[in-house]
Amino acid sequence: MSATDLQCPLPSAEISGKPQMKTSNNGLIEISGKRISNIKADAHKAGSNLFSALETNEAGEISVDILAAALRRQGIHEDDPRFAAAFRALYAHPGPLTEEVCFELFQESFSIVERAIKDRFIIPRFYDFKDQINEIYAQCRGERGGRVADYIPQLARVDPDQFAVAVTTVDGQRAAFGDSDKAYCVQSSCKPINYAIALEERGEKFVHRHVGREPSGRSFNELALNPAGLPHNPMINAGAIMCCSMIKPKAALADRFDTVMDFWSRLSGGQAPGFNNPVFLSEKSTADRNFALAYFMQEKGAFPKGVNILDTLDFYFQSCSIEVTAHQMSAVAATLANAGVCPLTNERVFSNDTVKNCLSLMYSCGMYDFSGEFAFTIGLPAKSGVSGALMVVVPQVMGFAIWSPRLDALGNSVRGVAFCRELVNRFSLHNYDNLLNQQTKKDPTRRDAQHRGDQVYQLINAASLGDIDEISRLIAHGADINAADYDGRSPLHLAAAEGRRDAVAFLVSKNANCAAKDRWGATPLDDARRHNHPELFNFLASSLDPQEKTQ
Numbered sequence: 179m180s181a182t183d184l185q186c187p188l189p190s191a192e193i194s195g196k197p198q199m200k201t202s203n204n205g206l207i208e209i210s211g212k213r214i215s216n217i218k219a220d221a222h223k224a225g226s227n228l229f230s231a232l233e234t235n236e237a238g239e240i241s242v243d244i245l246a247a248a249l250r251r252q253g254i255h256e257d258d259p260r261f262a263a264a265f266r267a268l269y270a271h272p273g274p275l276t277e278e279v280c281f282e283l284f285q286e287s288f289s290i291v292e293r294a295i296k297d298r299f300i301i302p303r304f305y306d307f308k309d310q311i312n313e314i315y316a317q318c319r320g321e322r323g324g325r326v327a328d329y330i331p332q333l334a335r336v337d338p339d340q341f342a343v344a345v346t347t348v349d350g351q352r353a354a355f356g357d358s359d360k361a362y363c364v365q366s367s368c369k370p371i372n373y374a375i376a377l378e379e380r381g382e383k384f385v386h387r388h389v390g391r392e393p394s395g396r397s398f399n400e401l402a403l404n405p406a407g408l409p410h411n412p413m414i415n416a417g418a419i420m421c422c423s424m425i426k427p428k429a430a431l432a433d434r435f436d437t438v439m440d441f442w443s444r445l446s447g448g449q450a451p452g453f454n455n456p457v458f459l460s461e462k463s464t465a466d467r468n469f470a471l472a473y474f475m476q477e478k479g480a481f482p483k484g485v486n487i488l489d490t491l492d493f494y495f496q497s498c499s500i501e502v503t504a505h506q507m508s509a510v511a512a513t514l515a516n517a518g519v520c521p522l523t524n525e526r527v528f529s530n531d532t533v534k535n536c537l538s539l540m541y542s543c544g545m546y547d548f549s550g551e552f553a554f555t556i557g558l559p560a561k562s563g564v565s566g567a568l569m570v571v572v573p574q575v576m577g578f579a580i581w582s583p584r585l586d587a588l589g590n591s592v593r594g595v596a597f598c599r600e601l602v603n604r605f606s607l608h609n610y611d612n613l614l615n616q617q618t619k620k621d622p623t624r625r626d627a628q629h630r631g632d633q634v635y636q637l638i639n640a641a642s643l644g645d646i647d648e649i650s651r652l653i654a655h656g657a658d659i660n661a662a663d664y665d666g667r668s669p670l671h672l673a674a675a676e677g678r679r680d681a682v683a684f685l686v687s688k689n690a691n692c693a694a695k696d697r698w699g700a701t702p703l704d705d706a707r708r709h710n711h712p713e714l715f716n717f718l719a720s721s722l723d724p725q726e727k728t729q
């Protein structure tokens with residue numbers, strides 16, 4: 179595994195909940211969310227030679243097309259809201275581009291350009307990853323089992339062969355396959371979103387006074403409540419109707435629906451969702467079971483005071499009739515993966531706590547009566563819908579949307595589930611795959627990127643503190659001793675700079691690379707010299723290979 183395989187952004191302080199220094203999505207250095215300086219800008223002014231990695235002219239300049247292609251390779255596209263204005267300006271710029279001009283035009287988002295060119299996103303070598311997803315897509319296309327939902331004519335009439343897959347990472351890398359620009363109804367995949375909106379608005383305590391959080395073990399529309407007379411959880415119909423009752427209950431129905439539409443738009447990076455009125459009208463006219471559920475809950479006194487259940491049901495049917503493309507839905511899933519911050523706009527849409535609760539219930543209850551099996555075999559939070567929609571979240575890494583209308587006996591998209599099976603077969607994305615460490619046969623360059631990233635920083639931190647117990651624990655758990663941080667600083671660099679003699683000796687005994695260079699070209703030896711640790715300098719010098727000494 180090369181050092182590049184291990185480049186990951188620092189885990190966000192907000193995600194881990196610990197106040198710490200972090201590099202934000204746009205490359206600015208923040209401490210506990212507070213921006214303190216822009217080292218990328220300073221580094222750039224000092225001359226970063228970034229474009230030398232691209233096809234330049236003799237003056238070291240590049241064309242807009244070369245830059246756009248370099249970004250596209252890593253999954254960053256010109257329609258990304260973070261870049262739209264910069265690209266307009268780039269295309270208007272006469273002649274080739276210098277790094278300085280690009281820096282001026284991209285401003286804060288220049289650090290994303292830098293990370294793309296240096297291959298430092300959460301999914302490195304995105305082009306390879308994309309090829310693999312394309313292979314899985316092609317493999318699942320042959321799957322023709324299952325039947326489209328036919329409880330309303332609008333769903334019964336959809337072309338069953340349609341198939342879309344889209345992915346968005348927490349860095350905003352994107353790829354889409356098949357019918358990813360066709361709109362489909364979200365159906366039950368509105369449930370986690372409405373639950374999250376209710377949590378944001380009313381708080382966890384209030385919401386869970388009216389809806390449970392246990393899997394029901396029964397079908398999604400079963401006429402059943404838990405022993406307390408409440409819906410079992412927000413991912414089945416009764417619970418979803420309950421969540422609708424808690425979103426802006428005093429507002430006009432139009433405003434309540436606007437609120438939900440606005441959330442979908444912000445979750446997907448500013449793209450407005452659609453609404454399928456025929457589906458809404460059909461849902462409403464065939465909804466005896468949902469009416470029965472609402473009256474049953476009313477009889478049990480489950481709703482908050484003053485709820486109008488007919489309005490609530492309309493609101494629920496409207497939510498199910500929202501339409502998105504797989505491309506949009508993958509951004510929604512990525513926002514959940516990114517702890518509620520949309521990676522395409524950097525806007526916080528949901529709080530960390532809301533997302534934590536939402537993902538927990540998606541994990542235990544998101545796939546109807548297949549939820550336990552899905553959690554066991556796939557190990558990721560997900561939510562399906564009868565339209566063949568499936569949203570899958572890889573926390574802190576990426577979100578997938580799969581859409582294919584043929585359903586299995588339990589109501590999940592046949593191709594959607596097949597896609598997930600092959601996804602975790604190839605990549606270590608199951609929630610507990612990171613326990614396997616080096617014993618896994620899965621693609622080593624794709625192993626749980628976030629876990630790997632955490633290990634890198636833990637090891638660097640332990641090295642700088644000279645904590646040998648922690649260093650050996652991390653190595654025993656598979657941490658790569660020569661992995662480096664965003665600036666190319668390895669554990670040995672840090673131990674040498676801090677004068678941690680025992681840690682330096684230990685790292686060297688474990689074959690740490692004494693000649694590793696950081697982004698400024700400095701080796702651990704240089705660090706020992708610069709920080710005035712002559713013994714360490716001599717020790718490191720004597721540990722260098724004769725070949726390295728001559729370099």
Ligand code: GLN
Nearest residue numbers: 365366398415498563564
């Ligand atoms: N509109 C459907 C219903 O309430 C949604 C159910 C689903 O996607 N499972 O019955």
